[in-house]
Amino acid sequence: MNSHYTIIIQWSDEDDCFVVSFPEWGEFCHTHGDTYEEALKNAQEVIEMLIETSLENGEALPEPQTLVKSWKVA
Numbered sequence: 001m002n003s004h005y006t007i008i009i010q011w012s013d014e015d016d017c018f019v020v021s022f023p024e025w026g027e028f029c030h031t032h033g034d035t036y037e038e039a040l041k042n043a044q045e046v047i048e049m050l051i052e053t054s055l056e057n058g059e060a061l062p063e064p065q066t067l068v069k070s071w072k073v074a
Contacts, residue, residue, distance in 0.1 A: 003064070004066075005047055005062075005064050007021075007047070017033060018033050020033070020043040023065060029046075
């Protein structure tokens, strides 16, 4: 499934793993992985599950955040 949701992967010394956040889905939506690759794989699975569950329940999907680039030339 091709989606355009934000996935933030950060190392956590406290948890001793990579922690993944999904801003569009709320502050308590997280997963993790022992490696960056595992965290990304888990993140993709969670996003797919969130989308499928929302659609099955007739819930609206959150609007994906977009990155707006602004370049200022001196």
